[in-house]
Amino acid sequence: MDLEDIIANVRSFAYENSMKDDIHGFKHTERVLKQSLEIGTSLNANLTVIKIAALLHDIGRNIKNGELVENHAEISADIAEGFIYKNKFDITKNDIKNILHSIRSHSFSNDKIPKTLEAKILSDADKLDAIGAIGLYRTIGFTIQNQGGIDKVIQHLENKIMKLKDLLYLDISKKIAEEKQQIIKDFYEKVKDEIHR
Numbered sequence: 001m002d003l004e005d006i007i008a009n010v011r012s013f014a015y016e017n018s019m020k021d022d023i024h025g026f027k028h029t030e031r032v033l034k035q036s037l038e039i040g041t042s043l044n045a046n047l048t049v050i051k052i053a054a055l056l057h058d059i060g061r062n063i064k065n066g067e068l069v070e071n072h073a074e075i076s077a078d079i080a081e082g083f084i085y086k087n088k089f090d091i092t093k094n095d096i097k098n099i100l101h102s103i104r105s106h107s108f109s110n111d112k113i114p115k116t117l118e119a120k121i122l123s124d125a126d127k128l129d130a131i132g133a134i135g136l137y138r139t140i141g142f143t144i145q146n147q148g149g150i151d152k153v154i155q156h157l158e159n160k161i162m163k164l165k166d167l168l169y170l171d172i173s174k175k176i177a178e179e180k181q182q183i184i185k186d187f188y189e190k191v192k193d194e195i196h197r
Contacts, residue, residue, distance in 0.1 A: 003048060006089050010055050013083055017059040023142045024061050028129060032057065035125035039172055040118070049095050049118040053102035056080040057122060073107035108160060114169060124173035127164040132180030135161060136187055150195065157188050 018026040033054040040050045060075025077100045102119040105112035106126050114120045143153045165177045
């Protein structure tokens, strides 16, 4: 199986195992993939690792883990590992290790630090999709999905979304985040002002 076939196979698997919503669904995955490839191309990163890791980074979100408190990134990496080895993809062991590390360390709420360039790229691209206009839409959608109102939107912005820019690893990502962060900041200030009038 050549690389093009591997990526097509991975894409199909990711699509089938993605959430069916606008918040963490396959459209989010595709945006993260696109952003990762843009950053990765400019930094001469391993694009094979980036493509596979970005496509598989959220496949564990569909798994209901009951009493377990395991982060979705850990679940995604475990599923990805099984999928890659089951299909006997012609990928080096180092690339597989990097893919799994990138998936495990992309999450805001997982306690794993990205160590490779590709892991930093995926982590940053995922965070960049949580800020800006799309990020604002996703924040509001996520809050409504969880039966929250405007106060919970504000709380989510304060506790997570507005902190993401400072958690980016790469200078190129920080530059991309500047304009996106302003959209979040403007909304946050205006909505707080209008609520407290």
